[in-house]
Amino acid sequence: MLTNTHRIRGLNLDKSHLTIDGKPLSDIAVFAVAGGITIGDAKPVTMFQSAPGRSGGWDVTLDDQHGYPALQRREISIRIAATGDHMEINEAKTLVDGCSMRVGGLTDYGEFHGRLSVGAWEDNRDMMGTLKWSACTLTLDADPHTYGTTQRIDLPLDGKAVHARILGNRPTYPVLHQLVDEKVDDVTPVATTHTFTVNNQSVRAYSTLKGTGLRDETHELLLDSEQRQTTWQGEAIPIAIDDDYPSMPPGPATFSATLSPKTNVKSYSQYVTYTPRWLI
Structure with a gap:
């Protein structure tokens, strides 16, 4: 006898409008935790040469042909959680993986591109030891820019x-x-x-x-x-x-x-x- 294991995963608890590779977080049965999103700065790569008699030295930053300096990568962190029964929570953990990804919904100007890493999952259990929910932090080592629609x-x-x-x-x-x-x-x-x-x-x-x-x-x-x-x-x-x-x-x-x-x-x-x- 064949068993049909196809089912709708998790609960649609995410209201953040965040996406990973174009898919909402609810598609992988997780949701963003309130206050758990940070976007790091993108610092320009600059260089100044000290010179006697000149305050601050000479700006010897290497600019591109349009006059812009290069920018360092920026770090973006997103705190997510999964809830449901233990099977749903464990399945959600397997669906969140780290690779080159696009993260949208953080700004109106497009998506951030970069490498996504998944932090350690923190399990939360009730007094009977039953798994109730689990949380982790996603970290995107992102390009400094956001990318709009082609x-x-x-x-x-x-x-x-x-x-x-x-x-x-x-x-x-x-x-x-x-x-x-x-x-x-x-x-x-x-x-x-x-x-x-x-x-x-x-x-x-x-x-x-x-x-x-x-x-x-x-x-x-x-x-x-x-x-x-x-x-x-x-x-x-x-x-x-x-x-x-x-x-x-x-x-x-x-x-x-x-x-x-x-x-x-x-x-x-x-x-x-x-x-x-x-x-x-």
Whole structure:
């Protein structure tokens, strides 16, 4: 005889609106304890050189191209608890694990990303020794920023520019998606240059349109500035040795992209995605 062990876990006691990897805490049968949330600060990495006759010394902090110093990671702690019968409590313990995770609901500006660690569970029993509830502290070793909802900007073809406003209050990184349909007739393979320009900074990637005559799926060029990697049909390809991946400050931005020659191109489309970053 088969036993159906599928059931709804725990009680929906959580009112915090917190999420882990997009799921509310009630999905893992735990709830946030009142007053048990702390968000550490994100300190800038600065350096000052002492100099005779100059109070405070010289600021020799290494800034990025947009004038911002690097930031240290921040620590976020969340006190959670599980209740119910002993089976529900023990099951909740197994559902809370530590790995790379996203924690939402702590701010209106998106999610914190980082490594989650689970502290020791503290069991609380009644006078008869029955387990009534258990609590622990989750600690997120987080990136200094919060990450908003991914944005998409459709690009016109043939290098025509489009203007957009970049959300957030700290620089972020664009990702170019270029979807190419090759011609289906047998043609000679052609070396192709893909050019992506952000605020007058261009980066070029190189691929080959083989023109095999096979009716393949649309081929994607993915130029990921944050990961500093470009792929063509899932395989890594190089960018020009004297180019670099662009980043974008918040505010107005101009984008364009094209590929040449188009000898073996039947049609193509392209768009940019980015994730707003906020420092709070």
